[in-house]
Amino acid sequence: MDVRPYVGGESALEGVSRVIKLSSNEGALGPSPKAMEALAALAPEIHRYPDGGATELRAAIAARFGFAADRIVCGAGSDELLGLLCRAYAGPGDEVLQSEHGFLMYAIAAKVSGATPVKAAEVDLTASVDNLLAAVTPRTKIVYLANPNNPTGTYLPKDEVARLRAGLPDHVLLVIDAAYSEFVSAEDYSCGKELVEAGENTVVCRTFSKIYALGGLRLGWAYCPDSIADVLNRVRGPFNVSSSALIAGLAAFNDTEHYARAKSHNEAWRSWLADRLTELGLTVVPSVANFLLVHFPHEAGRDAAAADAYLRRNGIIVRAMASYGLPDSLRITIGNAEETQAVAETLATFLAGEAEG
Numbered sequence: 215m216d217v218r219p220y221v222g223g224e225s226a227l228e229g230v231s232r233v234i235k236l237s238s239n240e241g242a243l244g245p246s247p248k249a250m251e252a253l254a255a256l257a258p259e260i261h262r263y264p265d266g267g268a269t270e271l272r273a274a275i276a277a278r279f280g281f282a283a284d285r286i287v288c289g290a291g292s293d294e295l296l297g298l299l300c301r302a303y304a305g306p307g308d309e310v311l312q313s314e315h316g317f318l319m320y321a322i323a324a325k326v327s328g329a330t331p332v333k334a335a336e337v338d339l340t341a342s343v344d345n346l347l348a349a350v351t352p353r354t355k356i357v358y359l360a361n362p363n364n365p366t367g368t369y370l371p372k373d374e375v376a377r378l379r380a381g382l383p384d385h386v387l388l389v390i391d392a393a394y395s396e397f398v399s400a401e402d403y404s405c406g407k408e409l410v411e412a413g414e415n416t417v418v419c420r421t422f423s424k425i426y427a428l429g430g431l432r433l434g435w436a437y438c439p440d441s442i443a444d445v446l447n448r449v450r451g452p453f454n455v456s457s458s459a460l461i462a463g464l465a466a467f468n469d470t471e472h473y474a475r476a477k478s479h480n481e482a483w484r485s486w487l488a489d490r491l492t493e494l495g496l497t498v499v500p501s502v503a504n505f506l507l508v509h510f511p512h513e514a515g516r517d518a519a520a521a522d523a524y525l526r527r528n529g530i531i532v533r534a535m536a537s538y539g540l541p542d543s544l545r546i547t548i549g550n551a552e553e554t555q556a557v558a559e560t561l562a563t564f565l566a567g568e569a570e571g
Contacts, residue, residue, distance in 0.1 A: 236547040237533040241427025246472040252465035264457040287446040292421040293436030304329040304355040311359045320358040340368040360391040367501025372404035394503035396425040426466040431459040490558040495533035
């Protein structure tokens with residue numbers, strides 16, 4: 215009962231018929247048309263149980279990235295896999311470590327497993343390897359690293375992640391949550407696959423909810439050492455991924471054109487929105503993901519809470535950040551062109567002092 219349930223981004227506003235939802239980092243362009251076609255074609259077969267081994271999808275992922283398919287485990291979103299890892303490798307008396315403003319689900323997973331969540335201070339809203347290592351104790355069993363991080367949009371270069379792994383005791387499992395990795399173009403970034411291949415104590419989790427825009431179907435995957443893949447396959451449900459998620463996920467994964475459009479769109483409009491909000495006098499944290507963390511002034515009527523309320527009155531939902539310890543900030547997902555322009559224009563009106571007009 216100490217667990218405070220996770221609350222996702224809102225989707226509706228009372229009295230508003232058309233809502234612009236920019237609160238959940240969903241794919242701006244929607245799912246691949248090929249994924250929608252595959253999903254529709256599945257309808258006559260939904261009385262059949264899914265392939266419990268996600269054989270075709272794992273084979274496709276393995277072929278593209280050069281992985282061994284038996285080291286890939288699929289789940290109902292990466293959230294399920296993150297939770298299963300905690301249940302398998304941490305329990306009462308153990309500690310689960312994360313950065314200060316890391317994803318809220320890490321602490322929830324720790325508490326559900328009976329473990330104690332611990333946070334290490336960030337530097338410039340970026341995970342600090344030194345602070346994480348300093349927070350490790352003999353009771354630490356798992357370190358969760360979101361890279362890129364949600365909600366800050368910052369990331370650690372691959373050399374820093376390697377330094378983190380090298381500095382952790384061998385018994386500590388490093389779980390790299392790379393949910394937003396597909397959006398990153400920085401040459402010094404890696405999702406962490408080389409660390410999985412180098413030892414027995416690192417796992418990388420990925421998702422189809424973001425750039426592939428399949429959040430409603432719940433599909434994710436983990437790349438693991440053989441021993442950890444074996445454990446996950448023992449503790450997960452036998453049919454933990456639905457047929458609809460598997461078939462749509464495979465079609466989306468193979469639609470490289472839609473993927474490229476989504477990545478290009480995000481890069482262009484993320485830059486555009488960051489520039490526009492900066493011109494308005496707001497502080498925007500540099501992001502490599504599909505959202506921006508935006509700081510508002512400490513000024514009555516112009517702070518984050520007032521901005522959030524004004525956006526909501528105008529049919530736009532973004533994500534308030536108080537639950538992440540960032541009460542002066544809002545997280546804004548990059549939407550389609552119309553949505554992104556709308557949030558910029560609405561904030562411009564708000565900051566111009568016309569909010570009461």
